[in-house]
Amino acid sequence: MLPETEVASEAPSVTFADLGLSQKVLSAVTDAGYVNPTPIQAGAIPHALQGKDILGIAQTGTGKTAAFVLPMITRLEKGRARARMPRTLILEPTRELAAQVEENFVKYGKNHRLTVALLIGGVSFDEQEKKLERGADVLIATPGRLLDHFERGKLLLTGVEILVIDEADRMLDMGFIPDIERICKLIPFTRQTLFFSATMPPEITKLTEQFLQAPVRIEVAKASSTGVNIEQKLVKSRSKPWDKRAVLRDLIRAEDAELKNAIIFCNRKSDVSELFRSLVKYEFDAGALHGDMDQRARMAMLSAFRDGKLKLLVASDVAARGLDIPDVSHVFNFDVPIHAEDYVHRIGRTGRAGRSGKAFTIVTKADVKALGAIEKMIGNNVDWLDGDLSTLGDEPEQEERPRRARGDKRERGRATGKDKRSVAKQDKTTESAVAAVAEHDVQPEVKPVLSQESRREAIRHDNAERKSRSDHHGDRRERGRRYHDDLGPAPVGFGDDIPAFMLIGMPISA
Numbered sequence: 197m198l199p200e201t202e203v204a205s206e207a208p209s210v211t212f213a214d215l216g217l218s219q220k221v222l223s224a225v226t227d228a229g230y231v232n233p234t235p236i237q238a239g240a241i242p243h244a245l246q247g248k249d250i251l252g253i254a255q256t257g258t259g260k261t262a263a264f265v266l267p268m269i270t271r272l273e274k275g276r277a278r279a280r281m282p283r284t285l286i287l288e289p290t291r292e293l294a295a296q297v298e299e300n301f302v303k304y305g306k307n308h309r310l311t312v313a314l315l316i317g318g319v320s321f322d323e324q325e326k327k328l329e330r331g332a333d334v335l336i337a338t339p340g341r342l343l344d345h346f347e348r349g350k351l352l353l354t355g356v357e358i359l360v361i362d363e364a365d366r367m368l369d370m371g372f373i374p375d376i377e378r379i380c381k382l383i384p385f386t387r388q389t390l391f392f393s394a395t396m397p398p399e400i401t402k403l404t405e406q407f408l409q410a411p412v413r414i415e416v417a418k419a420s421s422t423g424v425n426i427e428q429k430l431v432k433s434r435s436k437p438w439d440k441r442a443v444l445r446d447l448i449r450a451e452d453a454e455l456k457n458a459i460i461f462c463n464r465k466s467d468v469s470e471l472f473r474s475l476v477k478y479e480f481d482a483g484a485l486h487g488d489m490d491q492r493a494r495m496a497m498l499s500a501f502r503d504g505k506l507k508l509l510v511a512s513d514v515a516a517r518g519l520d521i522p523d524v525s526h527v528f529n530f531d532v533p534i535h536a537e538d539y540v541h542r543i544g545r546t547g548r549a550g551r552s553g554k555a556f557t558i559v560t561k562a563d564v565k566a567l568g569a570i571e572k573m574i575g576n577n578v579d580w581l582d583g584d585l586s587t588l589g590d591e592p593e594q595e596e597r598p599r600r601a602r603g604d605k606r607e608r609g610r611a612t613g614k615d616k617r618s619v620a621k622q623d624k625t626t627e628s629a630v631a632a633v634a635e636h637d638v639q640p641e642v643k644p645v646l647s648q649e650s651r652r653e654a655i656r657h658d659n660a661e662r663k664s665r666s667d668h669h670g671d672r673r674e675r676g677r678r679y680h681d682d683l684g685p686a687p688v689g690f691g692d693d694i695p696a697f698m699l700i701g702m703p704i705s706a
């Protein structure tokens with residue numbers, strides 16, 4: 197049966213009190229400072245309270261979490277949890293999103309005594325099992341960890357009354373659809389299902405046809421629309437990673453006056469790690485977020501960024517998707533995203549709630565096709581910051597980045613001083629500054645925000661993670677070359693006698 201469709205729009209006259217929520221929930225919403233529901237909330241909550249299935253097409257940042265959390269809490273007021281039989285289940289693609297939803301239950305469930313269990317990877321099974329044993333009103337889980345518990349016989353899904361599938365299109369990207377199908381079949385058919393996705397690719401439509409019953413469809417914004425208050429620019433670059441890193445450093449410096457905080461997106465998690473290390477070496481105040489980091493490190497990184505203690509966060513799409521980080525002033529696409537839709541999601545991290553934001557995308561000759569797909573999807577061409585790719589000139593691409601002089605202390609000192617002056621003379625266009633940095637390896641004039649010790653600690657941490665990763669076992673020579681080429685400026689004052697601990701885990705080619 198075709199779903200009933202509502203296209204939600206701004207409805208400022210509607211208040212939370214009009215939606216049918218319980219008094220206890222309303223009081224928590226008032227305490228959170230919210231008066232008017234967002235369109236997805238106004239559209240979904242009344243139907244969800246009536247027990248109907250919902251198909252919500254909404255991106256993160258639209259208030260969709262409260263759109264399912266508030267009616268769930270209201271409905272959970274009747275009845276109580278039994279051991280190993282959770283009453284509701286929320287599936288999230290990443291641990292951060294799961295933790296974020298848990299925070300919402302803490303905020304909006306402050307007048308209730310709900311037992312909320314979080315089943316995510318990177319945390320010990322024992323503690324999670326104890327919570328399940330006590331009986332959970334709300335179970336928030338990533339699909340893999342949920343099935344692990346199920347297979348260990350610690351969990352029964354036959355008591356689930358409400359199932360939430362959040363960020364379904366991201367689940368698809370991450371290969372979780374078979375897990376989702378399996379989980380849906382373990383839950384009674386009589387449940388209520390609340391299903392959210394930013395986009396509706398065919399695989400997701402199929403899933404909704406299979407598992408939703410006469411859903412009310414609520415659509416808040418097309419995934420292909422980009423915010424009007426986001427200034428978008430393309431920035432040309434040669435294709436080598438060190439060229440792109442130089443372009444990025446230059447951009448960050450050029451934006452310094454307006455840059456409050458930024459997310460820098462890479463397509464691959466190995467590049468997240470590499471770019472993060474390079475930025476830290478260049479004394480930028482940077483952190484990283486990628487799927488291979490352990491849970492504690494990810495949460496710490498995220499809260500430092502949210503609290504304004506960290507200015508730049510390098511992230512992959514998967515790690516950053518859906519994170520609630522309000523008020524990011526800049527987004528930098530270190531790589532042009534492979535899927536055009538990711539462009540919209542990425543730049544949507546800035547310019548939220550009517551604020552203005554800036555999004556820069558570094559583009560190389562290899563990205564022309566992907567860029568075309570993005571421009572087609574968003575329906576217009578994005579302007580170039582400082583000339584398009586044809587203005588890069590015909591110079592052949594460098595096979596390897598020029599090394600800084602390692603053998604001669606005087607040579608390095610002399611070169612740095614001279615180059616600083618030569619850069620000062622040049623006009624500040626991206627190209628000239630980039631060329632200067634690439635050619636002379638100029639010491640960047642960026643004040644260190646992290647202490648030497650915390651930078652070393654961050655790199656040590658990242659090295660440990662690298663070691664444990666499977667993709668770490670590449671060709672030794674290739675690896676040595678890659679990590680050596682962009683170490684950034686040598687630690688000042690050590691000359692060539694850099695203590696070994698500062699080079700931990702960084703392969704140096706002969």
Ligand code: AMP
Pocket residue numbers: 230231232233234237255256257258259260261262518519520522
């Ligand atoms: P979400 O799309 O669920 O990630 O929510 C995005 C942000 O909007 C979160 O910081 C919420 O706390 C906030 N928010 C949710 N509902 C409202 C509301 N009705 N009015 C204002 N802000 C809200």
